[in-house]
Amino acid sequence: MTERSRVKRGRKKASYDRTLVNSIIDEAWVCNIGVSVDGQALVQPSSHWRVGDELFVHGSVKNGLFQQVIKGQTACITLCILDGLVFARSAYEHSVNFRSIVLFGKGRLVEEPTEKRAVLDALLDKYSAGRSQEARPPTEKEMRVTAVFAFPIEEVSAKVSSGGPTDLPEDLELDIWSGVKPVSNVIGELIPD
């Protein structure tokens, strides 16, 4: 944790626990990567995955945002899992339950062939356990056009909001329905090609 990654607002929801951080990264499917280009923020959604203490993203080596990462700029990566809609009795206390991550880091271009293949296999195994052993392996050309970046999971914070509404004592007696509608990301059964 650094001053940059320290949570300033909503500190009661903040955590720097690495096991929690990793679990959120692993459960989420999409992150957002931000860089600064001439003083203008540029953010893009991206798939991501984790191996050990690094978060990985991949894409075309021609991607403009990745060019900033290659130049050594520290990126800001976020991800957020929505867990619930919180209905309070008061309009003001309505909120969402969530688990989110904000990570700052410089991206390392993964070039060594054995490592690159291993981390891409890990991405497939995130889709479905053992998938890397089932799919037709990548060709040399397919490996070459895929850029893979590793970001250290070090300068990172999590925020977690959970539980029910926190109405003021004087609102608790109001005859207004309240509670939580849980939200979940459901992966359905395979629709064969």
Added chain:
Amino acid sequence: MTERSRVKRGRKKASYDRTLVNSIIDEAWVCNIGVSVDGQALVQPSSHWRVGDELFVHGSVKNGLFQQVIKGQTACITLCILDGLVFARSAYEHSVNFRSIVLFGKGRLVEEPTEKRAVLDALLDKYSAGRSQEARPPTEKEMRVTAVFAFPIEEVSAKVSSGGPTDLPEDLELDIWSGVKPVSNVIGELIPD
């Protein structure tokens, strides 16, 4: 659409259709807002909602990121809905189906009381139709500590990836399972407080 918001990579998936853009913004619950602070990107997840041609976010007026918005910096806002995991026969063609938005815009601080109340009501009605008429209305103080920003939905692009895997012709005969596992965000029944 401007040069900045023109999709450079994956152009076949790009769209600038406003109806499509609005539908993605409306369905998503969380966006990511990025600004640049001294050349460093700073991105934060945030709830958002839409009224007309503007995307709204709210939070504490003390939020450091919002300070950049108040100063007039153009923010970059993204959101992404995951629709499916695409299992190809080849490792390389694995992908995700998604609908995403990248929006550039300056945020307008919503201060006029009638407008501010109306857009906050619209947020509650996104949670549940008619909720703004059920909940205990905000007090003047609750209104004052909530900062609301409106971003014009103008400099915006969408990307949509859908359908099944696109394996190479020579891979189609391989005896490897393939297809799409649909992913959906499910809002459950209320768990009363």
